Amino acid sequence: MDLVIDIADARVSNDNGATLVAYSLGSCIAVMLWDPAVRVGGLLHYMLPDSALSAEQAKAHPDMFADTGIPRLFRAAYELGATRENLIVKVAGGAQLLDDKGTFNIGKRNYVVLRKLFWRNGVLIDAENVGGSISRTVRLEVATGRVTIRSRSQEVEL
Amino acid sequence: MNTVDDIISQVQSLPPLPDTATKLFMIMNDPKSSVDEIVETVKYDQAITTEVLRLCNSAFIGLGRTVTSLKDAMLLLGSAKVLQMVMSVHANALLAREQAGYGLEPGALWRHSVAVALASSTFAQRLRLPNVSLAFTAGLLHDIGKVILNRYVADEFTEIVRRVSDEGLSFGEAEQQVLGFSHEEVGGIIAESWQLPDPIVRCIRYHHTPHLVDPPDDLVDTVYLATSLCLILGIGIGEDGLCYRADQDVMDRHALHEGDLEQQGMKILSELRDVEELFSAHAPRTGSANPACRSEQRQGP
Numbered sequence: 001m002d003l004v005i006d007i008a009d010a011r012v013s014n015d016n017g018a019t020l021v022a023y024s025l026g027s028c029i030a031v032m033l034w035d036p037a038v039r040v041g042g043l044l045h046y047m048l049p050d051s052a053l054s055a056e057q058a059k060a061h062p063d064m065f066a067d068t069g070i071p072r073l074f075r076a077a078y079e080l081g082a083t084r085e086n087l088i089v090k091v092a093g094g095a096q097l098l099d100d101k102g103t104f105n106i107g108k109r110n111y112v113v114l115r116k117l118f119w120r121n122g123v124l125i126d127a128e129n130v131g132g133s134i135s136r137t138v139r140l141e142v143a144t145g146r147v148t149i150r151s152r153s154q155e156v157e158l
Numbered sequence: 159m160n161t162v163d164d165i166i167s168q169v170q171s172l173p174p175l176p177d178t179a180t181k182l183f184m185i186m187n188d189p190k191s192s193v194d195e196i197v198e199t200v201k202y203d204q205a206i207t208t209e210v211l212r213l214c215n216s217a218f219i220g221l222g223r224t225v226t227s228l229k230d231a232m233l234l235l236g237s238a239k240v241l242q243m244v245m246s247v248h249a250n251a252l253l254a255r256e257q258a259g260y261g262l263e264p265g266a267l268w269r270h271s272v273a274v275a276l277a278s279s280t281f282a283q284r285l286r287l288p289n290v291s292l293a294f295t296a297g298l299l300h301d302i303g304k305v306i307l308n309r310y311v312a313d314e315f316t317e318i319v320r321r322v323s324d325e326g327l328s329f330g331e332a333e334q335q336v337l338g339f340s341h342e343e344v345g346g347i348i349a350e351s352w353q354l355p356d357p358i359v360r361c362i363r364y365h366h367t368p369h370l371v372d373p374p375d376d377l378v379d380t381v382y383l384a385t386s387l388c389l390i391l392g393i394g395i396g397e398d399g400l401c402y403r404a405d406q407d408v409m410d411r412h413a414l415h416e417g418d419l420e421q422q423g424m425k426i427l428s429e430l431r432d433v434e435e436l437f438s439a440h441a442p443r444t445g446s447a448n449p450a451c452r453s454e455q456r457q458g459p
Contacts, residue, residue, distance in 0.1 A: 007427060024266070024393075024395045026389055026391055026395055027390040027392070028392050047391060047423065048424070053417070053424070064424070093392075095399060095400045096404075097390070097400045097402055097403065097404040098328055098400075098401060098403045098404065099404035100404075101404065101406045104386060104390060104404045106390050106419070106423075133400040134401075135395045135397070152399075
């Protein structure tokens with residue numbers, strides 16, 4: 001069963017029949033976690049880098065921002081028995097318009113904040129597919145941890 | 159028949175804009191028009207009247223009283239809002255279908271169009287433009303050309319993408335080279351054939367290329383900003399992805415910064431969710447209204 005994770009939303013599951021899906025990522029980023037020992041998967045679909053933009057939105061929709069959403073995703077996975085040592089971390093999205101001057105660089109900033117947060121916490125990214133100007137639909141199968149990315153009518157495994 | 163002629167004949171076979179919408183545009187562009195005149199125009203259109211009243215009485219509009227007549231709806235909401243509803247109902251019928259050539263599932267183009275319409279309204283307010291309703295309609299119809307160009311893009315998708323990847327073209331530029339028209343140009347032709355007001359035609363035609371409009375046009379800038387933001391947010395976007403050009407000059411002209419885009423993005427997202435609830439029968443994926451990160455425990459045997 002597909003569980004669709006909309007913009008500014010996240011979900012963690014240990015339902016072996018479930019696939020977590022984020023449709024048509026633009027500059028948004030999908031962070032995907034999977035623990036092979038307990039078969040727990042999680043997906044966060046965040047939109048903006050920094051919750052300092054709006055305290056009100058950060059409170060109502062913490063999954064909108066990298067800095068508030070990412071820690072919540074990890075905590076939710078731990079609550080279902082995942083452990084930090086086992087977690088496989090994959091990242092996709094962060095695209096940009098065709099932009100020589102870096103005017104609309106929300107995608108790049110989304111990615112930079114994620115890297116900083118991971119670096120500070122010693123989290124390694126196992127695989128990533130970020131940047132460019134393509135949109136991406138990502139799927140994470142909870143039973144197997146398999147992640148696929150569909151873009152320009154082609155599907156690749158991450 | 160070559161592709162260009164074929165595309166033109168397809169445009170001519172599109173259903174016309176309903177009389178109601180055309181008349182409303184004319185009345186609303188006339189500063190002397192009255193609520194009575196507008197009601198007179200809409201009331202013979204059963205489908206639209208029913209839909210307007212349904213929307214007025216929904217929780218989203220939240221008037222706190224039951225609206226039973228069009229006149230009440232106009233007086234309570236303002237005619238601009240009612241025009242937006244009329245246009246949304248009409249656009250839904252055209253835009254809700256799958257556009258496989260662009261990799262858009264059923265409902266995706268409608269969702270994108272409504273998001274751009276909402277974003278165009280908020281940018282029009284931000285830039286203090288006089289006619290927010292015009293911005294809404296232009297945003298709603300900006301991608302109407304995709305409805306026609308869809309099947310031609312499907313046939314030539316590989317070649318279009320090759321030119322985007324290898325030659326650094328935007329998707330619209332590649333469409334133009336391969337098919338003879340970009341979806342923006344086809345949209346402009348459709349809007350002309352519907353006799354929409356010139357400012358709306360211009361917005362549709364230049365929604366990815368505001369630098370081609372001389373002198374610069376605030377309404378075109380507005381729809382350009384709205385479109386770009388919705389691509390960035392990934393709301394109902396297709397295989398053309400973000401392959402369109404960023405334009406720093408538009409930002410500079412209106413003294414906008416990145417933070418402004420982010421603020422508008424948050425605003426649009428919450429408005430879009432409200433509107434999707436209204437049209438929930440047509441919305442393909444509303445996701446979850448619950449923002450909390452949920453954990454799901456499998457039920458044991």
